[in-house]
Amino acid sequence: MKIPFYSFDHINKQFRQQAIANFIDFFDTNHYILGKQTIDFERKYAEFNKTKYAVGISNGLDALITTLRVLNISYGDEIIVPSNTFIASVLAVTHVGATPIFVEPSLKTYNINPTYLEKAITPNTKAIIPVHLYGQPCEMDQITTIARKYNLYVIEDNAQAQGATWNQKQTGSFGIINATSFYPTKNLGALGDAGAITTDSFELAQKAKIIRNYGSDKKYYNSHIGTNNRLDEFQAGILSIKLNYLNNWNKKRQLIAQMYDTYLKDVNHVITPYIHPSAQSVFHLYVIRSLQRNKLKEYLKVSSIDTLIHYPIPPHLQKCYQHLNYQTGDFPIAEELSNTCLSLPIYPGLTEKQIIYICDTIKSYVQKNSNLFFVS
C-alpha cells in the first residue's frame, strides 16, 4: 500500500464540474481583477468566519504583512510570535521592519504558552501573533486578556485553522485584524496562491483594501504607499465553491484524527496530539512525537508511507535570521519539537484501511526498536 502525504484526488472530484463551469463564466466576464468573484467570496468568507469583513489578499504571507501595515507597525516595534511556527509568521514581522520576540509553546498543545507572555512584553511591544498551529486554536482567553491589560493588538495567523473554534468562537475572529492563507493544501485551499484578512473593523478593512491595491482608494489617487497584493479573481471563484465543502472536509479530518488517536493509543514511545478542552481543532496536520523521529520516518518511507516534519528548523535558528544572534538552546521547547515531531498523512479521502496500515507500521517499528528509545 502506497500512501502519499497529501492527495487532492478526493476533494477535487467533488467540485470539478462546478470549477469548470465557473471558469467559463469567469472567462466570459472580461473582468479579471477585483471583480464579482472576489466581492462574492469576501462576503461569503466573512460570513463563514463570523466577522463583519473579509478582504482577499494574494497569499497568506502578504495577508500577514498587510495586517501589520494596516496597524502602522514598523521599525522599533516588537511583535510577539511563537518560537515554533512556519517561517511566514516571522517573515511578516521582519518585512515591515519590526522585531520578532519569540515566546515558547506549551509542550502539550504546541501553541504559544500564555504563561510566558507577560515576561516578553516591553514598552516597545505592539502586538501578539498567535498561530493556531496544526489546526488547533491557541488559548485565546488568556491571550486576549493579557493583550487588553498591556494595550497590545492581537493578530491571528489563521492559515492552518479555517473553521476551528475556541469556546465556540471561530478562529480568525478574535484579533483586531487577522490573516489566513489559501495555499492549495490548507484546509481551504485555492488552485494557486491566495489569502485573506478578516476583521470587524470597517476602517481597518477599508485600509487593507487600499493597501493591497497600490495604496489607492480612487484610481490614480494614492493615499498610502501600497502594494499589489490583490486576491486573484479566478482563485476567488474557486474558493467560493470550495468554501461550501469546508465544514464537511474539516469533519473528515477530525474523524481521521480520532482514528489515529484510537489506533495509536497504546503504542509506547509515541506521543499523540493533545487538544485543549476549550479548543476544537480542524486538524490541518496530525503531528505525533517520537524520540526516534528520523528513524521512524525512514521506516515509514520504506513501507511506502510519506510523512513530513513541521518544522525541522525553528525560525530563530534559520540562516536568514542569523543577525538576530540566537543560538541552539535559546528556545529549548521549540527545538525539542523540531527534533521529535512527525506529521502523518491526513486529508479527506484517506481511508480507515490506510490509517490502520500506517498505525500498524508505526507499531511494528516501535516493537522492533523499543530498546532504542532508552538511549539518549
Ligand SMILES: *Cc1c(COP(=O)(O)O)cnc(C)c1O
Ligand atoms: C501557510 C502558512 C502561511 C503562509 O501562507 P502562504 O499563502 O503560503 O503565503 C503563514 N502562516 C502559517 C502558519 C502557514 O501555515
